[in-house]
Amino acid sequence: GAGVSQSPRYKVAKRGQDVALRCDPISGHVSLFWYQQALGQGPEFLTYFQNEAQLDKSGLPSDRFFAERPEGSVSTLKIQRTQQEDSAVYLCASTPQGSATNEKLFFGSGTQLSVL
Amino acid sequence: AQSVSQHNHHVILSEAASLELGCNYSYGGTVNLFWYVQYPGQHLQLLLKYFSGDPLVKGIKGFEAEFIKSKFSFNLRKPSVQWSDTAEYFCAVNRMDTGRRALTFGSGTRLQVQP
Numbered sequence: 498g499a500g501v502s503q504s505p506r507y508k509v510a511k512r513g514q515d516v517a518l519r520c521d522p523i524s525g526h527v528s529l530f531w532y533q534q535a536l537g538q539g540p541e542f543l544t545y546f547q548n549e550a551q552l553d554k555s556g557l558p559s560d561r562f563f564a565e566r567p568e569g570s571v572s573t574l575k576i577q578r579t580q581q582e583d584s585a586v587y588l589c590a591s592t593p594q595g596s597a598t599n600e601k602l603f604f605g606s607g608t609q610l611s612v613l
Numbered sequence: 614a615q616s617v618s619q620h621n622h623h624v625i626l627s628e629a630a631s632l633e634l635g636c637n638y639s640y641g642g643t644v645n646l647f648w649y650v651q652y653p654g655q656h657l658q659l660l661l662k663y664f665s666g667d668p669l670v671k672g673i674k675g676f677e678a679e680f681i682k683s684k685f686s687f688n689l690r691k692p693s694v695q696w697s698d699t700a701e702y703f704c705a706v707n708r709m710d711t712g713r714r715a716l717t718f719g720s721g722t723r724l725q726v727q728p
Contacts, residue, residue, distance in 0.1 A: 500656070528714070539617075539703050539718030540657070553713055588657070598707050598714050599645045599664035604657040 501605035520589030619719035636704030
């Protein structure tokens with residue numbers, strides 16, 4: 498596609514429910530990032546993939562959060578036993594390069610998760 | 614831990630006014646610096662970036678930013694704003710020495726330009 502695509506656009510979950518958020522990066526982009534953006538805050542780093550390898554998961558807030566990118570393209574962020582504090586916009590971003598730190602990130606529009 | 618501070622949370626300007634948004638970071642080592650913008654209803658997009666060389670960098674739509682290492686600052690400027698500049702602006706920093714590609718973002722500044 499033309500840009501990074503995320504689905505669903507909105508997700509409402511009951512506390513304790515498991516959710517799965519999907520990210521389709523730009524075709525051919527090697528690197529994929531997940532960020533969490535709470536209301537009124539800037540994005541906070543969660544995890545990073547280079548192709549199918551998860552090279553950095555230091556930002557995942559708890560073991561309830563799990564991300565995968567099994568074929569090096571589409572990625573899924575899974576949150577188990579959701580809590581109210583998980584309510585946020587989850588952003589996915591991709592870049593064509595595999596190693597540069599000064600590159601431009603291409604962001605998706607995000608998934609807004611509300612946990613009731 | 615590294616932090617990025619954007620002291621102006623909400624700025625209201627009239628068209629043609631000059632703009633300066635502050636950004637300070639707490640880390641003393643070599644950094645890459647970015648400004649991202651989010652227009653209403655749109656995704657985050659890169660406005661400009663600094664990674665080396667001339668500390669005054671120019672971006673899209675007439676924006677520029679100046680890296681002042683001694684002040685740990687990377688302020689965003691535009692001489693004359695337009696109504697279409699209404700958006701949220703985020704400063705972001707990447708530490709070069711960690712080998713990590715994570716960006717640390719500030720909390721954002723909401724700019725409202727009145728016609």
